Structures are given as structure tokens and as C-alpha cells.
Amino acid sequence: MHEVLTSFWRAALEPxxxxxxxxxxYPLGPSLEKHVGLIGVQKGVIVYLGRQDEVSGLRKPGTKVLDAGGATVLPGFHDAHLHLLGLASRLISLDCTATAVTSLKELSYTVSGLVKRTPPGVWIRGWGYDDSALTEGRHPNRNDLDSVTPVNPVKLTHRSGHAMVLNSAGLRAVGIRGETPDPIDGRIERDQDGQPTGLLFEMDEYVDSRIPRLSSSELTRGIEFADSWLLSHGLTTVQDASALNNASRWDLLSSFIQNDKIASRVVFMPGIQNLNDFVDRGLMYGGGSPKLWLGHAKIVMSTITGEIMPDPGAELLSSLSAAQRRGFPVAIHAVEAHTVHAVAKALKDHANPARGKVVHRIEHASELPPESFREIREAGAMVVTNPGFIYYSGERYQRAIPADDHQWLYRIGSLHNAGLDLAFGSDSPVEMPNPLVELYSAVTRRTQAGNMLGSPNEGVGVEEAIRIAIQGGARAAGASRFMGRIRPGMLADMVVLNQDPFDTNIGQWNENKVLATVINGQVVWEG
Structure with a gap:
């Protein structure tokens, strides 16, 4: 992948x-300067920055001309952490989010409406219920669903993606009974009689391997919806951080890309347990094509069983060594303070990969009290965090987390000021990818209701936020040599905004819109 067209001097000889x-x-060079004029693109690469009065002389038969109308052009936005197939699934699943249902009664009613249109025995899938937003303040269980779904198995996925609820028909279909043991890295909630309630934690792989997959037409429809969403929000590159990523998923995404169903570039992060699938094919870190290439190896650190798993000592160090032997840096999912602390300590004790300037990553780092912050700073890892959660989940954090702890959440300002490298990710489908919303909250620390979460000192300036969202993502992908700036020799991936974010009051950012998205020199979306 990491070979980009050279010979830019030939641009003047070709249309x-x-x-x-x-x-x-805004080229986003070392200093924040703006260029008023035109951008010339050839063979997917930026080859020229010129004056407005040069348009007529440069235009040739076959040249596409896009009049920005005085709008702002930035390098394309970059989502450094999402789950592409999960986003596709969300977009074709029953909407169970807090905007659609506010109580278990409404949830049952919503499910029953789909039951009436679904043949008996066919799985019903819903996405996004939020136990904390329901009137009852709890997860649904099989009893809540059984009365409206007696013959259809049901799977409702929690908004976090780390829990789900099955009805009784669903439990039978996947073989979960009272005597079924918990998986090593998952948990089956049980009632006082030891019977499954239907609530499952960290059991996606277990359940998905036992239920029918989405049909080809369903998945294609979901990918088309996801592609349209990404392009309409200016996202030219995304990084798929799914821990289950394997060679089959790589082939699936490759097929979608080859058939023009996905326009954005995709960095594919293989699950740590699946590295040999790629090594056996001769694919190493950075290998692939300019539209799909391999990124960091993904490791998930979970506390769902009550202990950090995998063991942050010998087991995690063994995984780090295995990845490094195969030439892969790692990206480790760590949310809670004690998990972040343990992961940062392990990375500090383990040599960073000797592969240019690419370093290991910590994904999320949501809670950073002082002791965890010190460890993460000393580890020198990159942090890929989620400012969109401040906006979309801020009220929930304020209800559920003690006020004194709000100051430790998503400490973007402190991490930036300490000199740590940062990138932003949506963690979609947990939240829908929206770079402008993420930038707003990274700067203001404001929630959707306008409340301040934690300290305003944990925000960053507008320029810093934009550079993190664009250039931080490029560095996280090991791709900063050829994306993240507008200058000759860089990939022609750009976003056109109706307002200048550097010259617009932050309170008016909700009026900023994506007018066009350009990938590889092609205008792939116009609003």
C-alpha cells in the first residue's frame, strides 16, 4: 500500500x-495558512495549487471542474476507530435507540410491529437499546420479549455493542440453557434459579456463529447505507477496529470495494488471534492496496468477568511479542481506569515496534485519573479516543458517574498538552460517525444538551482538534506520508465545507455542512 505515484513533475505535460x-x-502544513485559489488533481494525486485566474488555462477536455463557491477545503476526515460491518448491520436493524424507545413497553411494541411483517422462525434483529435511558432503568430480558415474539427468535444489541438480549426462542436456537457454562471471555446472566435471563455480555462471537448470517442482499444494502453516511460526512478514510477481523472479513470488504460499494479507504485491523491468516497469505502490516490495507493488530481487554482479560501480565506480553514478531504494532481496547493503567504499564515494559514512527495504540482510554495518566504518558503509546461520546453520551455519564470523576473522562486536553499523539474515532455503530460533532465536543466539552462534562481545560483549540481528526488519523494508519495534507504528492482525498471552521464561532458549528467529498481525485459525494 505504502507506494504512491511519484513523477509529479510530469503533471504539466498531461491534462x-x-x-x-x-x-x-487549508493545506494543514506546519503553520496554519490558507490558500485561496485552485487545486489540481491528476491520477488520484494532488499535483498543483494555483491561482483562481489559472482555471481556463488548466482546463482540458475531460477535466472535471468543481466550483467550491468560496467554500472551505480541508484534507478528508479520518475515523480512526469504527466497526464497518457493525455500522452496516445497525442501519438495517430495528431501531431500538433512545430516540426510538424510552421504556420496555415501547420496546416490546416496536418489536411486535416487526414481528407482524416477519415470517415465523425468521430472526429479528434490533440495535441500540440503552438500559440507562429506559424508564425502568434496566436491561430487557427474555420475559419482556416472549409475549410479543413467541415463534421468532430475537436478538437486540445494546448500544455499546458489548451486550445483547435474546428471547426464549433465541436462547433455544443458539443452545443456551441453564446448564450452559459461561464462555471464557463472556457472561450469561442468570436468575435466582440459575436459568438464563436472555442477557448476554461479550458473546457476539458465540451467538453470531450459531445464527443465520445476514443475506448477501441485506448486507449489501447495509454497506450501501453505511457508505452513503460516511461520504456525506466527509470521511475519506476509516479504520475498522473489529476484534473479530479475519481473512474472511478482509475478503468480504475487498469484494465490496472492488464492486464500488465502499468508496472510503479502509484500514483493516486484524484480530490478534488471526494474524497468521494474513501472514500465511504474505500480507504484513501496511500490506494490501491503496483502498484497503492492514493496520494495527487489535486486542480487547475486558472486565466483564470481574477480572481483566486477557491477563495484563504474561498473557498480554505474549500477545505483544507475537504481534511484534510478525511485524504488527497493536491497538489495545482499554476503557476503565484500572484497565488503562494495566495496559499502559505493559506497553511501557514492552519495546515499541521498530518500524519507522509507528507506535502501539490504546483505544478509548476513557477514564484517566492521575495514576493512569502517568502510566499512559510514560508508555508513549498513541491514544485513539472518542470525543463524540462527550456529546452523545454526556448526559448519561453525568447521571451514572460520580461528579468528582467527570474530570477524568476523555482527557483530550491533558493528553495533547503532555505531548501524546492522538486520533479520533466514532466507535460506530455505538455512535454514528460525525466528525463535525466530534470536533465540537473536543473543543467545547459540551454535551448534546449543552452541559459541560468535566473541566473545560480538557478541551483543545479548533486547529488542534482539526489536526487530530485529520492528521492524527493518518498517523494512526501509518499513512501520514501520503494523506492528511493538501500539497503536491499527497493523495487527493478532500472535504468541502460550507463554512470556514477556523473563522466560525464554535457555537455555530451545527450549521456547518459537507458540500462535497473527494476520494482519489473523484468527487464521490455532493450535497
């Missing part, structure tokens, strides 16, 4: 494929 003119361009 340009695309000209974006009448534009306010």
Missing part, C-alpha cells in the same frame, strides 16, 4: 483530471 477552484484551502 488534469479534476480542478477544484474558487476555494479557500
Amino acid at each position: 488534469l483530471d479534476l480542478i477544484i477552484h474558487n476555494a479557500v484551502v
Whole structure:
């Protein structure tokens, strides 16, 4: 992947494929300067920055010309942590989010409406219920669902993606009974008689291997919806951080890309347990194509069983060594303070990969009290965090987490000021990818209701936030040599915004819109 077209000096001898003119361009070079004029693109690469009055001389037959109308052009946005197939599934599943259902009664009613349109025995899938947002303040269970779904198995996925609820028909279909033991890294909730309630934690792999997969047409429809969402929000590159990523998923995404169902570039993070699948194919870190390449190896640290798993001592160090022997840096999911602390300590004790400037990553690092912050700073790892959670989940944090602990949540300002490298991810489908919302909360620390979460000192400036969202993502992908700036020699991935974010009051950012998205020199979306 990491080979980009050279010989840019030949640009003057060949017609340009695309000209974006009448534009306010922020190249995002070492200093924040803006260029008013045009951008010339050839063979997917930026080859020229010129004056507005040069348009007529550069335009040739076959050249596409995009008049930005005085709008702002930035390098394309980059989501450094999402789950692409999960997003596709969410977009074709029954909407169970807090905006759709506010109580268990409403949830049952919503499910029953789909039952009436679904043949008996066919699985019903819902996504996004939030136990903390339901009037009853609890997860649904099989009893809540059985009365409206007697013959259809049901799977409702929690908004976090780390829990789900099955009805009785669903439990029978996947073989979960009273005597079924908990998986090593999952948990089956049971009632006082030891019978499953239907609530399962960290059991996606277990359940998904026992139920029918989405049909090809369903999955394709979901991917098309996901692609449209990403492009309409200016996302030119995304990193798929699914821990279950294996060679089959790689082949599936490759097929979608080859058939023009996914326009954004995809960095594919293989699950740590599946590295040999790729090594056996001769694929190493960075291997693939300019549209799909291998990124960090993904490791999930979970506390669902009451203990950190895998063991943050010998077991985690063994995984780090195995990844490094195969040439892969790692990206480790760590949310809670004690988990972040343990992961940072392990990374500090383990040599970083000797592969250029690519370092290990900690995903989320949601809670960072002082002792965990010190460890993460000393580890020198990159942190891929989620400012969108401040906006979309801020009220829930304020209800559920003691007020004194709000100051330790998503400490973007402190991490940036300490010199740690940062990138932003949506963790979609947990939240829908929206870079402008993420930037707003990274700067203001404001929730959707306008409340301040924690200290305003944990925000960053507008320029810093934009650089993290764009260039931090490129560094997280090991791709900063050819994306994240607008200059000759860089990939022609750009976003056109109707407002200049550097010259707009932060309170008016909700009026900022994506007008066009350009990937590989092609205008792939216009609003």
C-alpha cells in the first residue's frame, strides 16, 4: 500500500483530471495558512495549487471542474476507530435507540410491529437499546420479549455493542440453557434459579456463529447505507477496529470495494488471534492496496468477568511479542481506569515496534485519573479516543458517574498538552460517525444538551482538534506520508465545507455542512 505515484513533475505535460477552484484551502502544513485559489488533481494525486485566474488555462477536455463557491477545503476526515460491518448491520436493524424507545413497553411494541411483517422462525434483529435511558432503568430480558415474539427468535444489541438480549426462542436456537457454562471471555446472566435471563455480555462471537448470517442482499444494502453516511460526512478514510477481523472479513470488504460499494479507504485491523491468516497469505502490516490495507493488530481487554482479560501480565506480553514478531504494532481496547493503567504499564515494559514512527495504540482510554495518566504518558503509546461520546453520551455519564470523576473522562486536553499523539474515532455503530460533532465536543466539552462534562481545560483549540481528526488519523494508519495534507504528492482525498471552521464561532458549528467529498481525485459525494 505504502507506494504512491511519484513523477509529479510530469503533471504539466498531461491534462488534469479534476480542478477544484474558487476555494479557500487549508493545506494543514506546519503553520496554519490558507490558500485561496485552485487545486489540481491528476491520477488520484494532488499535483498543483494555483491561482483562481489559472482555471481556463488548466482546463482540458475531460477535466472535471468543481466550483467550491468560496467554500472551505480541508484534507478528508479520518475515523480512526469504527466497526464497518457493525455500522452496516445497525442501519438495517430495528431501531431500538433512545430516540426510538424510552421504556420496555415501547420496546416490546416496536418489536411486535416487526414481528407482524416477519415470517415465523425468521430472526429479528434490533440495535441500540440503552438500559440507562429506559424508564425502568434496566436491561430487557427474555420475559419482556416472549409475549410479543413467541415463534421468532430475537436478538437486540445494546448500544455499546458489548451486550445483547435474546428471547426464549433465541436462547433455544443458539443452545443456551441453564446448564450452559459461561464462555471464557463472556457472561450469561442468570436468575435466582440459575436459568438464563436472555442477557448476554461479550458473546457476539458465540451467538453470531450459531445464527443465520445476514443475506448477501441485506448486507449489501447495509454497506450501501453505511457508505452513503460516511461520504456525506466527509470521511475519506476509516479504520475498522473489529476484534473479530479475519481473512474472511478482509475478503468480504475487498469484494465490496472492488464492486464500488465502499468508496472510503479502509484500514483493516486484524484480530490478534488471526494474524497468521494474513501472514500465511504474505500480507504484513501496511500490506494490501491503496483502498484497503492492514493496520494495527487489535486486542480487547475486558472486565466483564470481574477480572481483566486477557491477563495484563504474561498473557498480554505474549500477545505483544507475537504481534511484534510478525511485524504488527497493536491497538489495545482499554476503557476503565484500572484497565488503562494495566495496559499502559505493559506497553511501557514492552519495546515499541521498530518500524519507522509507528507506535502501539490504546483505544478509548476513557477514564484517566492521575495514576493512569502517568502510566499512559510514560508508555508513549498513541491514544485513539472518542470525543463524540462527550456529546452523545454526556448526559448519561453525568447521571451514572460520580461528579468528582467527570474530570477524568476523555482527557483530550491533558493528553495533547503532555505531548501524546492522538486520533479520533466514532466507535460506530455505538455512535454514528460525525466528525463535525466530534470536533465540537473536543473543543467545547459540551454535551448534546449543552452541559459541560468535566473541566473545560480538557478541551483543545479548533486547529488542534482539526489536526487530530485529520492528521492524527493518518498517523494512526501509518499513512501520514501520503494523506492528511493538501500539497503536491499527497493523495487527493478532500472535504468541502460550507463554512470556514477556523473563522466560525464554535457555537455555530451545527450549521456547518459537507458540500462535497473527494476520494482519489473523484468527487464521490455532493450535497
